[in-house]
Amino acid sequence: MPTESSQLLGRILPFIRERGYTAGERIPSERELAERFGVSRGLLRETLSTLETLRVVERRPQSGIYLRDVAREASLDMLVIESDLGMPVSPADVKDLNEFRSMLEVQSVRLACSRRTDADLAQIDEVLATSRARLAAGQSLSAEDARFHIALCAASGNKLIQRAANSFWLASRARRERYFDDPANARRSLAQHTALRDAVAAGDTTRAMDILGDHLGNVERFWMAQVGPDAGGAATSPGIAPR
Known part of the structure; x- marks a missing residue:
């Protein structure tokens, strides 16, 4: 409450x-x-x-x-507060959020390819198993999507990346739920998560970057289509002038 x-x-x-x-x-x-x-x-x-x-x-x-x-x-936590309050986002905000996520995850995956441990992979595998069960039951993968990406960032071994990623995923909770309303998005996302896990486990950075690029591109196209093509719309955070 x-x-x-x-x-x-x-x-x-x-x-x-x-x-x-x-x-x-x-x-x-x-x-x-x-x-x-x-x-x-x-x-x-x-x-x-x-x-x-x-x-x-x-x-x-x-x-x-x-x-x-x-x-x-x-603070990054301001993003979480705004999301919890249901404050809308503009095309410019979505663009910034997507770029921020890309920077976090590209670096996380690069590091994870060389630093991942057996414990990291076990955590990712547990998330994927739960995701498959939920998909088979016709349930949303919103929460499992966040768990997968947070586990991937944890495999980087960098605690600051983990903190920033956690704030991002908390702030994107409502948008994730909307994205995973479409079962096709859930199926595609799980397939890419599985392939990304395998590339990280193999230490194949090139393959992991290709998969991640496709994955992030799908999400970005979805959200830009939701808010419109104009990335210069009025911003929604207090005190920020339209960009």
């Missing part, structure tokens, strides 16, 4: 975005925000502390509350 703070966060973020505040601009004071949303100052301060931690706002003593440069400074 959402906390009072998370519920308030879901009201403040759209308010900031809709008012069109820009980076460095002062937003309403604690008193004004508390009155506007009908909440206590204590609850508001708790929510503002979350926004500070996410590097969305900055509270300056004796001055006020200012919006930070969200596009450049906000």
Whole structure:
């Protein structure tokens, strides 16, 4: 069940975005925000502390509350918050997310081809076995898709890659569910996951890169078709001007 703070966060973020505040601009004071949303100052301060931690706002003593440069400074966890709140994404956001995912996974797979351990492969194999069972039962592969890619990133042996990948997959949860509504996407994805596992196990970097390229290309084409061809649409994060 959402906390009072998370519920308030879901009201403040759209308010900031809709008012069109820009980076460095002062937003309403604690008193004004508390009155506007009908909440206590204590609850508001708790929510503002979350926004500070996410590097969305900055509270300056004796001055006020200012919006930070969200596009450049906000935490990756901000993506997760926006997704959980159901905030829409623009074509430009989808393009950025796809490029970010590509950078993470290309490097992960390159490293995994030389660093994967028997334990890494066992984890991937367990995910694939569960995926096959779910596909046979006509169930969604959304959660298993995330588990596969997180396991693949873990096989890189780089903990920072794993952290970034985890944030990405949490942020893409709703979009994955939509993608896997189509059984054809599930079948194709599982076949590519299986082939990618085999290439990584064999240490065949060239083959793994080819499979990953096809896999990422399928997903990117699907999402760009959903949001439209114009990658310069209005961005959806607070304080980000249209690109």
